[in-house]
Amino acid sequence: MNLTFNNLVDIVRELPIDEKIEIKDIIEKSIIDEDRNKIYQNYLDSKKEYNDGKLYFSSDIDSLKKSVNE
Numbered sequence: 001m002n003l004t005f006n007n008l009v010d011i012v013r014e015l016p017i018d019e020k021i022e023i024k025d026i027i028e029k030s031i032i033d034e035d036r037n038k039i040y041q042n043y044l045d046s047k048k049e050y051n052d053g054k055l056y057f058s059s060d061i062d063s064l065k066k067s068v069n070e
Contacts, residue, residue: 012023049055058064 012020015023046055
């Protein structure tokens with residue numbers, strides 16, 4: 001069976017409310033996990049850049065503006 005997005009939506013619409021709620025909860029948790037993994041990966045990338053000397057910190061606003069424009 002070739003399941004398309006529209007077919008899936010139609011199937012979900014025909015489910016009883018308790019199953020729809022369960023699917024909604026599963027999807028929400030999945031999105032949260034994906035976001036969490038993305039944040040963690042960004043952390044790892046930033047940590048590597050810092051360790052490689054590619055990242056620096058400054059409180060000088062002019063220096064920060066200049067680095068953003070480069």
